[in-house]
Amino acid sequence: MKTLILISHPKFEDSSTQQFLKTSFYSLDDVKYQVIDELYSETDGIDLEKEQTALKNFDRIVFQFPMYWYSSPASLKQFMDDVFTRNYIVANRSLKTKELGIVVTLGDTESDFQAGGAEQFTISELLRPFQAFAHKAGMQYLKPFVVNQFAYMDPDQKEKLLVDYLQYLSADMPLxxxxxxxxxxxxxxxxxxxxxxxxxxxxxxxxxxxxxxxxxxxxxxxxxxxxxxxxx
Amino acid sequence: MKTLILISHPKFEDSSTQQFLKTSFYSLDDVKYQVIDELYSETDGIDLEKEQTALKNFDRIVFQFPMYWYSSPASLKQFMDDVFTRNYIVANRSLKTKELGIVVTLGDTESDFQAGGAEQFTISELLRPFQAFAHKAGMQYLKPFVVNQFAYMDPDQKEKLLVDYLQYLSADMPLxxxxxxxxxxxxxxxxxxxxxxxxxxxxxxxxxxxxxxxxxxxxxxxxxxxxxxxxx
Structure with a gap:
C-alpha cells in the first residue's frame, strides 16, 4: 500500500512536531510526502496535470497540518481549490476508493474541543468539510489522527506517538x-x-x-x- | 452601524452573483467591501497593521464567498491566518462584541445539504470552523445568509434576494x-x-x-x- 502525506505548514522546517514526524516516516519505503507550501513557493504556480497524475499512484492520501483557526492553513485549501477540479473529483472520480486520512496537530488540549469546552466544538465537527470532500470524492474517510500538545509529551509518549503515527500511515484500516x-x-x-x-x-x-x-x-x-x- | 464585507473569490469580476450583490450594496453609505484576492494580488504582501486597524472601525464583519469544497476559497483562510493573530483575537480581543456574518453562494441546491442528501452535511455543520472562530473572538455569530443557485433565479427572486441581502448587511439583528x-x-x-x-x-x-x-x-x-x- 502506498501513502502520500500532503503537509500544509507555513513554517514546516521550524516546527518540532512536523520534524519529529518527518524523521519517523523516512523508515517506510511506501510513504512519500510533499510540503504543499514548498510546492507553491518553489514554482511559479502549480503543475496541475503533474499533481493530478501523481495522486493516482497512491492508495492512502493523508492531509497533515496544524489546526489554524479550526481548519488547515490556507495552503492545503489552495491545493484543493487548484488540483481537485470538479472534473477530476466528480466527473472522472479520480480518487474514488482511495483512503483519506487527516493528521492534525493541536496547540490546545483536545478536551477543550467539546460542547461546553473552551473551543465549543469537537474535532469531528470542525473537520466536516474534509469529511464532506471525501464523501463527494468517493474516498474512505479515516478516523483523524490527532496529535495533542506534542510540546508537553515525555519520551515515552513520543515513542507511542511514533508507532501510532506510522501505523496510521501504513497499517490496514480500521486499526x-x-x-x-x-x-x-x-x-x-x-x-x-x-x-x-x-x-x-x-x-x-x-x-x-x-x-x-x-x-x-x-x-x-x-x-x-x-x-x-x-x-x- | 458600519459593515465591512470581506469577499473571497478568485474570479470576482467574472462572477455574475458577486457583481449583482456588489451593485446593490453601493446604495448603502455605511457598507464598505474589500476583495481579499485583490488585496493579495495588488501588493507584495498584506499590511498587517493597516488591516488590523481598519477592522476595528466596523460593527459587523461579513465573510462573503462561494462555497469551494465545503469551505471558503483559500484567500479568506490566508487572510484569517495572516491578520487574525492570536494576539489580536485572543489576547487583545480586538473584535469582541462585533458581529460576524457569512454570505455563502451555492452552485448546488441547498436541499442537498442534509443527512442523506447528496452533500451529506448541513451548511451549519460545514461552517462550524467560522462559528468556532466567532466564539473564540467573542463575536456574535449571525445566521449565515445562503444564496442558493443564483443563476436559476427569476427577476422576482432576484429582487427579493437584493432586499434580503441589503438587510443582512445593515439591519439590526436578529432580523x-x-x-x-x-x-x-x-x-x-x-x-x-x-x-x-x-x-x-x-x-x-x-x-x-x-x-x-x-x-x-x-x-x-x-x-x-x-x-x-x-x-x-
Whole structure:
C-alpha cells in the first residue's frame, strides 16, 4: 500500500512536531510526502496535470497540518481549490476508493474541543468539510489522527506517538489488534535483511512470539464462541 | 452601524452573483467591501497593521464567498491566518462584541445539504470552523445568509434576494418584522433628500403607512396580551 502525506505548514522546517514526524516516516519505503507550501513557493504556480497524475499512484492520501483557526492553513485549501477540479473529483472520480486520512496537530488540549469546552466544538465537527470532500470524492474517510500538545509529551509518549503515527500511515484500516500486529510483523521482516545472523534470529523470535500470541487470541475467540453457542 | 464585507473569490469580476450583490450594496453609505484576492494580488504582501486597524472601525464583519469544497476559497483562510493573530483575537480581543456574518453562494441546491442528501452535511455543520472562530473572538455569530443557485433565479427572486441581502448587511439583528420595517423606513428617509417635493410627499406617505401598520401590530399584540392575562 502506498501513502502520500500532503503537509500544509507555513513554517514546516521550524516546527518540532512536523520534524519529529518527518524523521519517523523516512523508515517506510511506501510513504512519500510533499510540503504543499514548498510546492507553491518553489514554482511559479502549480503543475496541475503533474499533481493530478501523481495522486493516482497512491492508495492512502493523508492531509497533515496544524489546526489554524479550526481548519488547515490556507495552503492545503489552495491545493484543493487548484488540483481537485470538479472534473477530476466528480466527473472522472479520480480518487474514488482511495483512503483519506487527516493528521492534525493541536496547540490546545483536545478536551477543550467539546460542547461546553473552551473551543465549543469537537474535532469531528470542525473537520466536516474534509469529511464532506471525501464523501463527494468517493474516498474512505479515516478516523483523524490527532496529535495533542506534542510540546508537553515525555519520551515515552513520543515513542507511542511514533508507532501510532506510522501505523496510521501504513497499517490496514480500521486499526485493530490484528492489523497492528500484522503491521509490526511486516516491519520486523523488512528490517531483518540488513542485520547479522544473530540479530535475524532475535527478530524471528519476536515474530514467532507475536504470532503465537495471535494464535492464542484466535483460540480464545473460538472458545468464547463455543461457550456462547452452547448457551443459546 | 458600519459593515465591512470581506469577499473571497478568485474570479470576482467574472462572477455574475458577486457583481449583482456588489451593485446593490453601493446604495448603502455605511457598507464598505474589500476583495481579499485583490488585496493579495495588488501588493507584495498584506499590511498587517493597516488591516488590523481598519477592522476595528466596523460593527459587523461579513465573510462573503462561494462555497469551494465545503469551505471558503483559500484567500479568506490566508487572510484569517495572516491578520487574525492570536494576539489580536485572543489576547487583545480586538473584535469582541462585533458581529460576524457569512454570505455563502451555492452552485448546488441547498436541499442537498442534509443527512442523506447528496452533500451529506448541513451548511451549519460545514461552517462550524467560522462559528468556532466567532466564539473564540467573542463575536456574535449571525445566521449565515445562503444564496442558493443564483443563476436559476427569476427577476422576482432576484429582487427579493437584493432586499434580503441589503438587510443582512445593515439591519439590526436578529432580523424580525420590526427590524426589517425600521430598516426600510431608514432607507426611505435616506433617499428622500435628493428627491423633488412631490416625490418626498409620496415617500412620506409610504413611511406613514409602514408606521401605521407597526402601530396596528403593536396594538394587536397589546390586545392578545390582555386576553391572555384575563384567561390566567
Amino acid at each position: 485493530s489488534l490484528a492489523s497492528r500486529e500484522k503491521w509490526l510483523v511486516e516491519r520486523l521482516q523488512a528490517t531483518k535483511e540488513s542485520k547479522t545472523d544473530d540479530q535475524q534470529q532475535a527478530i524471528d523470535l519476536v515474530i514467532n512470539s507475536i504470532e503465537d500470541q495471535q494464535n492464542n487470541v484466535e483460540s480464545l475467540k473460538e472458545d468464547v464462541k463455543m461457550i456462547r453457542d452452547q448457551e443459546e | 424580525s418584522l420590526a427590524s426589517r420595517e425600521k430598516w426600510l423606513v431608514e432607507r426611505l428617509q435616506a433617499t428622500k433628500e435628493s428627491k423633488t417635493d412631490d416625490q418626498q410627499q409620496a415617500i412620506d406617505l409610504v413611511i406613514n403607512s409602514i408606521e401605521d401598520q407597526q402601530n396596528n401590530v403593536e396594538s394587536l399584540k397589546e390586545d392578545v396580551k390582555m386576553i391572555r392575562d384575563q384567561e390566567e
